[in-house]
Amino acid sequence: MSPGVPLGLVDWRLPVSAAEAVAVAANLGVHHLQVDLGGAGRAPPLAPRLPRLLDACRDHGVGIDAVACNHLNDLGLHAHRHAERVRQTLAQAVTVAHAVQAPMILVPGFRQSCVRSVEQLRDTGRQLAWACDLAQAQGLDVAYEGDLGAAPSLALMRQVGRRNFKLLLDPDNLLRAGHALAPLLKALTGRWCGQIHIKGAMPTPACLKRWLESVDRRPAGCVFFLENDYRQSLDGLAAELRQLGALLNHLETD
Numbered sequence: 012m013s014p015g016v017p018l019g020l021v022d023w024r025l026p027v028s029a030a031e032a033v034a035v036a037a038n039l040g041v042h043h044l045q046v047d048l049g050g051a052g053r054a055p056p057l058a059p060r061l062p063r064l065l066d067a068c069r070d071h072g073v074g075i076d077a078v079a080c081n082h083l084n085d086l087g088l089h090a091h092r093h094a095e096r097v098r099q100t101l102a103q104a105v106t107v108a109h110a111v112q113a114p115m116i117l118v119p120g121f122r123q124s125c126v127r128s129v130e131q132l133r134d135t136g137r138q139l140a141w142a143c144d145l146a147q148a149q150g151l152d153v154a155y156e157g158d159l160g161a162a163p164s165l166a167l168m169r170q171v172g173r174r175n176f177k178l179l180l181d182p183d184n185l186l187r188a189g190h191a192l193a194p195l196l197k198a199l200t201g202r203w204c205g206q207i208h209i210k211g212a213m214p215t216p217a218c219l220k221r222w223l224e225s226v227d228r229r230p231a232g233c234v235f236f237l238e239n240d241y242r243q244s245l246d247g248l249a250a251e252l253r254q255l256g257a258l259l260n261h262l263e264t265d
Contacts, residue, residue: 016259018252019043019206019236023081026242028054030067037071039249043234044073045117045206048104050082058103061110068111076206076234077154078108079117087123089134101142109149115204116146117179120157132163136170143173154179154204158188161198168202181208181238182222196225203227210238213254219262235259 020041022032029046036044046064049056057064057078068075080100086093104116118139126132143153156179159167164178180203185192203226214222226233237255241248 015256016262017043017234018256018259019045019076019234021045021047021079021208021236021238023047023054023079024238024240024242026245029057029060030063033064033067033071033073035245036073039252041252042073043076043236045077045079045236046075046111047079047081048100048107050085050100052085053082057107061107065111075108075111075113076236077115077117078104078111078113079119080104081119084119084122084124088118088120088138089126089131090123091134094138097138098141101138102145105142105145105149105151108146108151113151115152115154115177115206116142118142118153118155120155120159121184124157126157126159126163126167132167133170136167139167139171139176140173143171143176147173147175151175152177152204154206156181156184156208158184158190160188160190161195164195164199164202177204178202179204179206179208180222180226181210182214182218183208183211193221196221200225201227205233207233207235208238209235209255213251213258216258216262219258223262 018041020036022028022044025032025035033044047054082100086097088097108116120126126135139153139155146153152175154177182192185195205228237251
């Protein structure tokens with residue numbers, strides 16, 4: 012893939028994970044990867060596979076941009092009965108992210124971790140604040156990805172109250188949750204991290220421009236991670252990457 016606006020992949024949407032996903036990315040000319048921590052019902056735990064992952068990153072010139080804790084969607088980030096396991100997962104994500112020199116951990120808020128009450132928002136914020144303090148000691152950020160509207164997102168940021176806490180923008184998640192994207196993006200301008208998930212239909216240039224204005228960065232200052240589901244087959248992935256790259260590079264040169 013030609014140089015330009017940086018593109019990335021997420022290993023939980025590929026047929027393989029960790030070191031094998033690094034090789035897939037490199038073969039497609041992609042140099043950025045988000046990896047999942049793994050766990051029950053997901054990919055094998057990442058920690059024991061770190062040596063191979065680090066070797067693959069070095070050999071292929073691929074960087075790890077985030078370590079995701081997707082197992083939290085099964086536990087419940089705000090679930091009292093799993094509070095200790097949640098913190099163990101967050102702590103392991105910080106340790107692994109530091110080991111692979113990733114700048115942040117990614118904490119999802121879906122399924123069992125969805126926030127649907129004031130109490131759940133409060134408990135989610137407490138866990139995220141704890142993770143932020145742990146991450147700060149290693150020089151890392153914590154990014155939260157969910158389906159909250161503007162007001163609860165701002166309330167969550169106040170609840171967490173840490174400078175190393177950001178939101179991760181996935182417009183498809185927000186649209187599926189029924190949010191009007193334009194006012195939400197305006198309200199949350201500058202509160203997003205520099206990594207964006209792209210899935211579903213390919214966005215129009217106008218959509219991409221609005222997203223970038225909310226993230227408050229030029230295209231080259233973000234990494235765009237294609238998150239469509241390629242777990243069964245990689246057919247079409249190279250074409251989608253080329254299409255997304257062409258759209259973003261056109262914006263960068265405007």
